[in-house]
Amino acid sequence: MAGKSGRTISATPEKTLKKALLSWEGMLFVLFIAVNIFCVCISPVYNLTNVLREMPKYLAEIFLLFPMAYILLMGEIDISVGSTVCLAATMACLASNAGLPFIGVILVSLIVGTICGMINGFLATAFRELPTMIITLGTQIVFRGIAEIALGDGGSISVTNTAGFSAIAKRVGPVPYVFFLVIICAVIFTVIAERRVFGRNLYAIGSNAKTAFYSGVKVNRMLFISYSVLGLLAGVSALFLTSATYAANTTTGKGFEMDAIAMAVFGGISTAGGKGKLVGGIISAFTITCLRVGLGQINMNPQVILIILGALLICAVLLPNISQSISDKKKKASRA
Amino acid sequence: MKKKVLSAILSAAMAVTLLAGCGGGGSSSEAPSSAAKESSAASAAEEPSAASSADEGSAAEGSATESSAAEGSATEGGGAAGGGTYAFVSKSAGNPFNEREASGFEEAVQALGGTAIIQHPEAATADAQITVIQSLISQGVDSICVAANDENALQAALEDAAAAGIKVCSVDSTVNVASRLTHVNQAGVTEIGQSLMDAVYDIAGGEGQWAVLSATSQAANQNAWIDSMKEIMAADDKYANLELVEVAYGDDGPRNPQTRHRLFCRTIRT
Numbered sequence: 001m002a003g004k005s006g007r008t009i010s011a012t013p014e015k016t017l018k019k020a021l022l023s024w025e026g027m028l029f030v031l032f033i034a035v036n037i038f039c040v041c042i043s044p045v046y047n048l049t050n051v052l053r054e055m056p057k058y059l060a061e062i063f064l065l066f067p068m069a070y071i072l073l074m075g076e077i078d079i080s081v082g083s084t085v086c087l088a089a090t091m092a093c094l095a096s097n098a099g100l101p102f103i104g105v106i107l108v109s110l111i112v113g114t115i116c117g118m119i120n121g122f123l124a125t126a127f128r129e130l131p132t133m134i135i136t137l138g139t140q141i142v143f144r145g146i147a148e149i150a151l152g153d154g155g156s157i158s159v160t161n162t163a164g165f166s167a168i169a170k171r172v173g174p175v176p177y178v179f180f181l182v183i184i185c186a187v188i189f190t191v192i193a194e195r196r197v198f199g200r201n202l203y204a205i206g207s208n209a210k211t212a213f214y215s216g217v218k219v220n221r222m223l224f225i226s227y228s229v230l231g232l233l234a235g236v237s238a239l240f241l242t243s244a245t246y247a248a249n250t251t252t253g254k255g256f257e258m259d260a261i262a263m264a265v266f267g268g269i270s271t272a273g274g275k276g277k278l279v280g281g282i283i284s285a286f287t288i289t290c291l292r293v294g295l296g297q298i299n300m301n302p303q304v305i306l307i308i309l310g311a312l313l314i315c316a317v318l319l320p321n322i323s324q325s326i327s328d329k330k331k332k333a334s335r336a
Numbered sequence: 337m338k339k340k341v342l343s344a345i346l347s348a349a350m351a352v353t354l355l356a357g358c359g360g361g362g363s364s365s366e367a368p369s370s371a372a373k374e375s376s377a378a379s380a381a382e383e384p385s386a387a388s389s390a391d392e393g394s395a396a397e398g399s400a401t402e403s404s405a406a407e408g409s410a411t412e413g414g415g416a417a418g419g420g421t422y423a424f425v426s427k428s429a430g431n432p433f434n435e436r437e438a439s440g441f442e443e444a445v446q447a448l449g450g451t452a453i454i455q456h457p458e459a460a461t462a463d464a465q466i467t468v469i470q471s472l473i474s475q476g477v478d479s480i481c482v483a484a485n486d487e488n489a490l491q492a493a494l495e496d497a498a499a500a501g502i503k504v505c506s507v508d509s510t511v512n513v514a515s516r517l518t519h520v521n522q523a524g525v526t527e528i529g530q531s532l533m534d535a536v537y538d539i540a541g542g543e544g545q546w547a548v549l550s551a552t553s554q555a556a557n558q559n560a561w562i563d564s565m566k567e568i569m570a571a572d573d574k575y576a577n578l579e580l581v582e583v584a585y586g587d588d589g590p591r592n593p594q595t596r597h598r599l600f601c602r603t604i605r606t
Binding site: 045050053054057156158162166169241243244245246247249251252254255292293296297299301302303305306 | 429453455456457458459460461462463464466467468470471473474475476485486487488489490491492493496512
């Protein structure tokens with residue numbers, strides 16, 4: 001609903017229950033509940049305790065979703081983040097085995113992640129004419145290559161002193177620490193995207209980067225920050241991933257980038273930029289996680305689960321396009 | 337596919353050996369001797385990988401060790417009296433050796449009146465195996481038998497399982513001692529080394545150059561076997577005329593072994 005001027009950048013649209021339910025996020029939420037009901041029906045052991053216990057591995061990936069959503073909103077992409085996770089996890093394991101106190105291990109992981117993110121950010125801003133897909137494809141290979149060299153011949157390093165890692169894997173009752181951290185991140189990133197200038201500028205850049213630039217938006221600075229933050233959270237993800245395995249190997253974090261992108265896209269965030277909400281991505285992340293846990297519990301073949309998720313993703317990409325073209329036609333008809 | 341390629345290589349090697357026999361001259365004439373050398377390379381290449389299928393299940397199939405290892409894993413997984421649920425987690429889907437193990441496991445568990453769950457992780461990674469293991473813990477299975485993709489990375493998940501009262505064992509590819517109750521090794525290291533050396537000796541006719549085509553360079557079992565072969569060769573004068581020219585790694589891929597095979601032929605001819 002644009003105002004009289006027709007120029008509102010989705011400032012405060014009207015809020016009705018009907019509209020909220022009909023929005024993509026509303027439908028996703030309904031789907032989330034439906035998935036949970038479905039899982040309870042098919043699996044006798046699908047309950048809160050078990051889901052929370054199985055969740056940490058997936059939660060480690062959800063960290064990547066938030067900054068990835070920012071980058072996608074700006075119409076860019078980062079496919080190197082899985083390798084960043086691998087490199088950060090490798091360095092964390094090496095640091096831990098070198099006898100650093102756990103706070104040092106945490107710092108190493110976060111710093112390595114951030115440096116990787118900053119390298120991506122620098123390349124993306126310094127060579128704006130290069131597609132970020134290609135830049136991050138390059139860094140994906142480079143980061144994993146460095147990690148593989150660091151991992152040495154065996155291709156795997158295990159942590160000898162597991163005290164620190166097992167401490168962060170602990171839980172309050174049935175709820176793992178990492179769950180709280182994901183929720184805190186989710187709130188912060190959502191508030192910034194929806195209520196802060198930085199967030200609004202993301203949409204401006206994603207809709208039209210040039211216009212945004214000439215309107216005074218610091219496009220390069222925002223890109224650099226977003227890539228760096230993605231690197232930082234890749235470091236966080238690496239820590240929690242290592243806390244589940246006490247080891248890093250050449251396959252650590254493989255496919256994380258695509259999982260994060262899939263969650264975002266399923267949540268209605270367009271890879272072309274400027275469209276979608278972080279809330280959608282978060283709901284979709286939990287929907288996918290619950291579905292995987294539920295189908296896993298009935299021992300469905302993991303390959304079949306992947307096929308189902310892939311099919312859902314295609315539907316998720318198709319539906320908004322179809323509904324968009326329908327609403328466009330309606331608008332045209334009502335204007336005429 | 338791999339089976340076809342390797343059986344082609346093997347039959348080629350056999351044909352070449354026959355030719356060498358027909359040559360009658362033994363090592364005096366150039367052509368038969370080079371052929372014999374080539375055949376020894378090819379079969380040496382074949383055999384470690386046939387044995388390695390016991391570990392990686394990928395390089396070659398159809399070795400006798402497979403079925404015996406499958407039996408071994410089955411009996412140990414079932415263990416207690418029937419009625420329970422016993423899970424087997426393979427390295428990855430489409431791993432021929434693991435599939436043989438899994439079917440043996442299933443048969444034995446069913447024979448004991450239990451229920452077998454066979455799960456292949458979505459990728460050949462420890463991460464994917466952890467997902468499967470966590471799910472099995474939720475289901476409250478009685479035991480988990482795993483062919484590990486990483487010796488150490490499964491520790492946290494398997495400790496969770498042990499804490500939930502699940503009996504954990506590994507088969508084929510081990511996990512570290514803290515993670516399991518028992519490990520079932522498919523065959524003795526020295527026995528494999530000895531029989532492979534015997535095979536090399538027989539095929540090469542006691543002298544010549546030979547090479548090893550293994551799976552991946554990180555595979556602990558294969559490396560132990562190769563070391564054992566080297567030790568046996570060094571320890572016995574019988575093998576003095578055999579020369580190990582190269583240890584190559586096919587990295588579990590169907591394409592690499594072929595290129596390696598060609599490379600062998602080239603190296604050995606020159």
